[in-house]
Amino acid sequence: QSVLTQPPSVSAAPGQRVTISCSGTSSNIGKNYVSWYQQLPGTVPKLIIYDNNKRPSGIHDRFSGSKSGTSATLGITGLQTGDEADYYCGTWDSNLTAGYVFGTGTKVTVL
Amino acid sequence: QLQLQESGPGLVKPSETLSLTCTVAGDSIRGRTSYYWGWIRQPPGKGLEWIGTIHYSESTYYNPSLKSRATISVDTSKNQLSLRLTSVTAADTAVYYCARHHDLDEFDSWGQGSLVTVSS
Numbered sequence: 001q002s003v004l005t006q007p008p009s010v011s012a013a014p015g016q017r018v019t020i021s022c023s024g025t026s027s028n029i030g031k032n033y034v035s036w037y038q039q040l041p042g043t044v045p046k047l048i049i050y051d052n053n054k055r056p057s058g059i060h061d062r063f064s065g066s067k068s069g070t071s072a073t074l075g076i077t078g079l080q081t082g083d084e085a086d087y088y089c090g091t092w093d094s095n096l097t098a099g100y101v102f103g104t105g106t107k108v109t110v111l
Numbered sequence: 112q113l114q115l116q117e118s119g120p121g122l123v124k125p126s127e128t129l130s131l132t133c134t135v136a137g138d139s140i141r142g143r144t145s146y147y148w149g150w151i152r153q154p155p156g157k158g159l160e161w162i163g164t165i166h167y168s169e170s171t172y173y174n175p176s177l178k179s180r181a182t183i184s185v186d187t188s189k190n191q192l193s194l195r196l197t198s199v200t201a202a203d204t205a206v207y208y209c210a211r212h213h214d215l216d217e218f219d220s221w222g223q224g225s226l227v228t229v230s231s
Contacts, residue, residue, distance in 0.1 A: 101161065
């Protein structure tokens with residue numbers, strides 16, 4: 001069972017902006033970097049944000065990340081049909097049984 | 112360019128052991144001290160679940176829910192990491208990915224995944 005909570009789905013029209021929240025605790029998001037992964041239908045997850053707000057080479061600046069306290073947010077501006085995918089947040093959890101945790105996942109639909 | 116490729120049986124019987132190997136190409140498993148290597152799985156139609164992570168020094172970290180059944184090892188001479196999961200059930204049916212776990216933060220490079228079905 002994931003300890004990072006995301007909304008099951010978000011949707012918007014092409015060109016609009018969506019945000020995806022990722023809620024955690026003081027032992028995970030509150031203490032460690034957050035990453036975001038995009039999984040297009042039938043494909044391998046792909047890193048799109050790391051260290052809370054950094055983009056790997058080749059990731060468009062339409063994707064942005066932020067963190068505040070025990071929550072993180074992924075933003076997608078200028079929404080495109082090619083952005084339809086599942087998005088997962090992830091971070092290290094520094095509790096007694098330390099380990100990596102993924103969010104529950106959010107399906108982005110372009111209307 | 113870093114490439115990871117999982118390999119292993121696609122079908123495992125219940126109660127038996129699942130074994131997968133991940134071959135790393137384009138970089139050394141020992142390339143940097145910040146390089147860790149992990150296994151993640153995804154049951155059909157469901158989300159991502161971290162299984163565990165290993166460093167070439169053989170420090171390992173496991174998901175508490177799988178720790179009693181999972182073993183991750185590394186063979187630096189072959190540039191490979193491996194996963195063994197014992198006493199499998201249908202609930203272990205999933206696509207299994209290996210990935211580079213940079214500094215125990217982000218998974219920055221993923222293999223194509225290997226579907227393992229647990230069925231008699």
